[in-house]
Amino acid sequence: MLLPKKGNIPTPLDVQRKRLPIYQAKPQLLNQLRQLPSAILIGETGSGKTTQIPQYLYEAGIGRQGVIAITQPRRVAAISLAGRVAEETRTSLGKLVGYTVRFEDVTSSETKLKFMTDGMLLREAIGDPLMLRYTVVVLDEAHERTMHTDVLFGVVKTAQRRRRELNKVPLKVIVMSATMDVDLFSDYFNKSPVLYLEGRQHPIQIYYTKQPQSDYLQAALITIFQIHQEAPPSHDILVFMTGQEEIEALARTCRDISKHLPDGCGPMLVIALYASLPPAQQLRVFQPAPKGCRKVILSTNIAETSVTISGIKYVIDTGMVKSKRFNPDSGLEILAVQRVSKAQAWQRAGRAGREDSGLCYRLYTEDEFDKLIPMTVPEIQRCNLSGVILHLMALGIPDVLNFDFMSKPLPGAIHAAVVQLELLGALEKKEQQVTLTALGKKMASFPLEPRYAKAILLSPDFSCSEEVLGIVSLLSVDTVLYNPPTRRDEVLAARRKFTSSEGDHMTLLNIYRAFKKVSGNKEWCRENFVNSRNMGLVKAVQAQLREICLKLNMKLESCGSDTVSVRRCLAHGMFVNAAELQPDGSYVALDSHQSVAVHPSSVLFQAKPAYVVFNELLHTSRCYMRDLCLVDAEWLVDAAPEYFSRKLRHAKS
DNA sequence: GAGCACTGC
Structure with a gap:
């Protein structure tokens, strides 16, 4: 992302800019981009396209009537790119060049080049589906195919067409990608021309195993020490693995050996x-090893894109990755170790050639490589779509069920999303036409999963908005609980103070209340094994959600110690995720009739309440419900009488 | 009696 610094004397910025491979192509590039309504720009890492294209467009006066938006899948990328381009243009950040990510808007009325996360542009589009403030939208890192980018493809294409029909200022779309999916992108954007940019990637030698490996961890271990014995100590090694547990285990073994x-x-x-x-x-991965010492980094796929480490000479690719899959029939997410795609294997190998030539050891045969799927399945085909469908409806997309996705989601997944949104009262279905309800419109204004938005919107009826806002905020960050495995007994003792017999939601709320009482004291967080950074994020989310509530004229009250109101409200919002205790002591999810179990991390693990609602199902060794809240059957029936008259064992009608 | 890859609004 950032340009490498050479030597101690910094090279002037304009000289650096002219040294980039893209500089040679500037005149032809501008000539083409000026004329084309849409273009696909293919460029390897190091071509300089992300920092230069926006400046070239601006300097050439293309899109000067409005703002040029450049989207990124990740926040850090949007922020650091904006910083770099501001530097190159010798302007201060937030003036000509700015960025917008969640919780942070460093732009002004002067801003013409705006770096932003793709999710942010998508959210902005709810108030402005034609994206009229923009004249150019550059969708960067398109090959990553994140859910947001994929939805944006369709939204941008629709806006472009509508603006043409309405005789508005045209919208230019530039899709930037690494070398893959080229035809798919071009076909989708009306056979747009593809422009290729030379990169500055160094050559990488690839090695395969002669025989398939039954144990990739063992193979990784052997390869690490082979390299270690033969290569100069300044050559660092990056090993791609699947998860925390196996990384920590292999790290221990390596240190011992x-x-x-x-x-x-x-x-x-x-x-x-x-x-x-x-x-x-x-941050330790960025520190150079002491002289004469080799650095070996054992990493998940975080090092594929999010974290770039310099000085890597060797990459060892186990060929495996842990990722989520979605089964639309059961609505179940499965987290499983599986083989990488070819594209992913190339991405991993590329991490060895960033500053110099590199070597990549693939712990599988060439034959096995040939059998890998070419592309990672786009996220949109692997996840629950209820949020996406609601968002598209809020954008006023006329025929959402037949939305022009670049890669169609499974029909079952769209159907499941529509059914769920109907149950939540966000959609109405009349003769094959679905329309957004007033409730659905409000739900879409929250950056949340629809069922959380529903719980918030219902909370004034139970006079517990403050509590529900807190709970939803707690659920929308990674986790506020810190569980170092070596200090288990201490963790349990500390947590006992907050544990509620009513479930995990109420327990989290107790922790959050205690956190606020001590004003987020760091020492308190340490003593109570609370992740203070994520708690800070919870506060920011809550502030954002509260603001949206106020805009919707909601009356925000606290119910104090009346936890029943809170749980009733959660039951009304989350009733689709309800489970019922069976006579044999097991649980059945009422929605899918799937047999499920209480996750051992839940405070309700040893309790056996008759009915619970849960946040998510995760299929690992078993199908587990995570984050549970104890509820009454009557509340569920109250929330969706028709639905539960079919579902409940002991339904009272 | 488990264990959770990675992003983002």
């Missing part, structure tokens, strides 16, 4: 890298 190596073999610094690691520990 490296203590007992023969003379002549230098020391080794083994570093684990995964997202749930505290930020301070994540």
Whole structure:
């Protein structure tokens, strides 16, 4: 993302800019981009396209009547790119060049080049479906095919067509991608021309195993130490693995073995890298190893795109990844270890060639590589679509069921989303036409899953908005609980103070209330194993949600210690995720009739309440309900009488 | 009696 610094004397910015491969192509590029309504721009890493294209357009006066938006899948990328381009244009950030991400808007009326997350542009579009403030939209990193980017493809294409029909200022669309999916992008955007940019990637030598490996961890271990014995110590190794547990285990093994190596073999610094690691520990991957010591980084796919580490000479690719899959029939998400795609394998290999030539050891045969699927399945085909469908409806897309997706979701997934939104009262279906209800419109204004939005909108009826806003905010961050496995007993003792027999939601609310009482004191967080950074995020989310409520003229009250009201409200919002205790002591999810179990991390693990609502189902070793709230059957029936008259064992009608 | 890849509004 950022340009490498060479030597101690900084090269002037304009010289740096002219050295980029893209500079040579500037005249032809501008000539084409000026004329084309849409273009696909293919460029390798290091071509400079993301920082230069927006400046070229601006300098050439293309799209000067409005703002040029450049979208990124990740916040950090949007922020740092804006910083870089502001520097290059010698302007201060927030003037000519700015950025907008959630909770942060560094733009002004002067801003012409606006870097933003794709999710942010999508949210803005609710108030402005034609995207009239923009003259150019640049969709960067399109090959990643995030859910937001995929929805944006359709939204931008629709806006472009509508603006032409209405004789408005035209909207230029530029899709930027790495070398893949080229034809798919071009076909989708009305056979737009594809422009290729030269990159600055260094050559990478690929090695395959001769035989398929039954144990990729063992194979990784052997490969690490082979490289360690042969290569110069300044050559660092990056190993792609699937998850925290196996990374920590292999890290221990490597550290043990490296203590007992023969003379002549230098020391080794083994570093684990995964997202749930505290930020301070994540930063360790950037520190150079002491002289004569080799750095070995064991990482999840976080190092594929989100974290870029310099100095990597060797990549070891296990060929495996942990990812979510979605079964539309059961509505179930499955988290499972599976093979990577070819595109992903190339992305991993590319991490070895960022500053110099590199080597990549694939722990599978060439034959196995050939059998990998070419592209990772786009996220839109792997997840629950109720939020997406609601969002599209709020954008006023006329025929949502036949929305022009670049890659169609499974028909079952769209159907499941519509059914769920109907149950929540967000949609009405009349003769094959679905329309948004007034409630649905309000629901769409929250950056939340529809069922959480519903719970918030119902909360004034139960006079517990403050509590529900808190709970929903707590649920929408990763986790506020910190569970170091080595201090289990201490964690349990600390948490007992807050534990509620009414479930995890109320327990979380107790923790949040205590946190606010001590004004977010860091020491208190440490003592109580609370992640203070994520708690800070909870506060920001709550503030955002409260603002939306106020705009909707909602009356926000607190119910104090009346926890029954809170649980009733949650039952009304989350009734689709209800489960019922069976005579044999097991649970059945009422929606899918799937047999489910209470996750052992729940405070209700040993309790056996007759009815619960839960946040999500996750299929790992079993199908687990996570984050449970104890409810009464009557509340569920009250929330959706017709639905539950079919579902409940002991339904009272 | 488990364990959760990664993003984002």
